[in-house]
Amino acid sequence: MVLRIRKASQHFLAVKISIETPLLPQMLDIIAGEGADAVCIGNTLRGLSINIETGLPHFKKIFAGYSGPAIKPLALRAVWEARKHAPHLPIIGCGGISDEKDVIEFLMAGANAVEIGTTHFINPMVIPRIQSQLMDYCLEKHIALSSLTNIAHKGGLCS
Numbered sequence: 001m002v003l004r005i006r007k008a009s010q011h012f013l014a015v016k017i018s019i020e021t022p023l024l025p026q027m028l029d030i031i032a033g034e035g036a037d038a039v040c041i042g043n044t045l046r047g048l049s050i051n052i053e054t055g056l057p058h059f060k061k062i063f064a065g066y067s068g069p070a071i072k073p074l075a076l077r078a079v080w081e082a083r084k085h086a087p088h089l090p091i092i093g094c095g096g097i098s099d100e101k102d103v104i105e106f107l108m109a110g111a112n113a114v115e116i117g118t119t120h121f122i123n124p125m126v127i128p129r130i131q132s133q134l135m136d137y138c139l140e141k142h143i144a145l146s147s148l149t150n151i152a153h154k155g156g157l158c159s
Contacts, residue, residue, distance in 0.1 A: 006035035014092060016040040019071065019078045025085040032089050040115060041082055042075030042095030068118045072096025076109050083110025083150055098126075100133035107148040 002015055015036045021027050031039050044065025049058040058064075075095025082091055093111030097103060098119040106114050119126050138145050141157070151157060 002031060002034035002036050012037050014038040014040050016043050018043045019045060019074045019095060021078075024078065024081055028082055028086045028089060032086060038090035038092055038112070039082065039086075040092040040094060041078045041111075042071070042093055042115075044095075045071055045074070067095065069096045069098050072102060072105075076105055079106055079111050080109045080152070083153060087150075100130050100137060103130060103134060104137065104148060107145070108150070108152040110150045110153060112149055 002013070006013060013036050015031045015038075017027060017031075017039060019042055028039060044067045046063045047066030048063055050056065051058050072095055075093065078095075079091055079093040082089070090112045091110055092113045092115055093106035093109065094115035094117060096118075097106065097114055097116045103114050103116075116127065116130070134145060143157075
């Protein structure tokens with residue numbers, strides 16, 4: 001599918017995959033090999049909710065995407081593993097990001113950029129706040145935001 005889209009368009013192409021993607025290294029090889037510009041890792045997990053009044057699932061398709069802060073450690077792990085396997089593939093990390101600390105963690109784990117979903121739906125003004133807090137962090141640490149990418153794989157801030 002990625003190859004067909006790439007042949008039809010030269011626009012930036014990011015492929016979004018789930019935290020639950022089996023055989024992550026092989027999937028990353030396919031995505032890169034078929035011409036994607038980046039991979040977005042950390043989509044929702046499949047979840048289930050049952051209406052206790054009817055005894056039936058809340059959702060017509062039974063399962064639905066579960067997102068938010070609870071999935072952050074899982075998404076962070078997937079970004080870490082992806083960076084380790086595909087050091088040159090741009091990664092957009094997402095899943096449970098709610099503040100600047102979460103953004104910094106995703107960058108340090110290997111993300112080149114982040115996507116903020118659930119938190120943005122709850123508070124549409126969260127992005128400017130996070131941007132401001134990221135600037136404060138970088139000024140305090142005397143570090144460029146871009147230099148945080150992959151730093152946990154390189155020995156951390158002290159090396």
